Amino acid sequence: MNIPQLRIDQQFARIGIETNNATVDIDQGPAKLDIQQPAADINIRTKPSKLTIDQSQAFADLGQYPIGEAIRREANEGLQKVREGSQRRRRQGDMMMKIENGGDPLKLIAKQNTPREVRPFNIGFIPSYDSVKIDYQPAEVEVNNQANKPIINAKQTPVLQSYQRGNVDVYLQQKNYIDIVFDNIPFINGGTEIFV
Numbered sequence: 001m002n003i004p005q006l007r008i009d010q011q012f013a014r015i016g017i018e019t020n021n022a023t024v025d026i027d028q029g030p031a032k033l034d035i036q037q038p039a040a041d042i043n044i045r046t047k048p049s050k051l052t053i054d055q056s057q058a059f060a061d062l063g064q065y066p067i068g069e070a071i072r073r074e075a076n077e078g079l080q081k082v083r084e085g086s087q088r089r090r091r092q093g094d095m096m097m098k099i100e101n102g103g104d105p106l107k108l109i110a111k112q113n114t115p116r117e118v119r120p121f122n123i124g125f126i127p128s129y130d131s132v133k134i135d136y137q138p139a140e141v142e143v144n145n146q147a148n149k150p151i152i153n154a155k156q157t158p159v160l161q162s163y164q165r166g167n168v169d170v171y172l173q174q175k176n177y178i179d180i181v182f183d184n185i186p187f188i189n190g191g192t193e194i195f196v
Contacts, residue, residue: 005183016173022166032155038148049139057131088112 056066065073092112095105 004185005181006185007181007183008178009181010178011174011176013172013176014174016171018169018171020166020168023162023164025160025162027160027162029157031157034153036151038151040148041146043144045142045144047140050135050137052133052135054133054135055131057128057133061128061131 059065064070092105092109095109099105
C-alpha cells in the first residue's frame, strides 16, 4: 500500500558579521626640561683670635726690664756707684793723709779694693706667681648664606594621535531555502492514475 508522504526540508538564512575594531595610537614624548641651580651666595667674615702674653712682670722679677726702664735703672745705679766710689776715694784719701796716725791704712785700703770672691751659682730665681699675664680673645666667624632658587624651564612636547576607524561588514553567509517533496501522491492525467 502506498501512503502519500510530504517531505519538507528547509534551511534558515545565516548572516555573517565581520568586525574590525577601531585603533587609536597616542604617542607623547617626554617634556623638555631644563633645570639650572645657581650656587648659593656665601659670605664668611672672620675676626681672628687674639692672644696677648705679658711677661714684663716675670722679666722684672728676674732683673730684666724693657730697654727704657733698663737704661733708667742702670743710669741710677751707675750714678749711685759713682757717688759711692767718690765717697770711698775721699775716705781712703783721708786715711792716706793721716797715715802718721798709724793703723796700717795701706793694708786696709788694699783689702777694700780687692774684688769679692765669686760664689758658685746654685739655685736660679723663680718669678712670682701670676707674673705672666695671658689674655685670649677667641676668633669670631660670621657666616651669611643665601640660597638661590632653581630656574626650571619646562616645554611640553605635542601629543601625536593616530586614529583608524573600525568597520562592521555584514554579509549573507548562507541563503535560506525550502524544499518540498511529495511522495506516493496519485496524479491523474487523462484518466490514468500515476503515483508520483
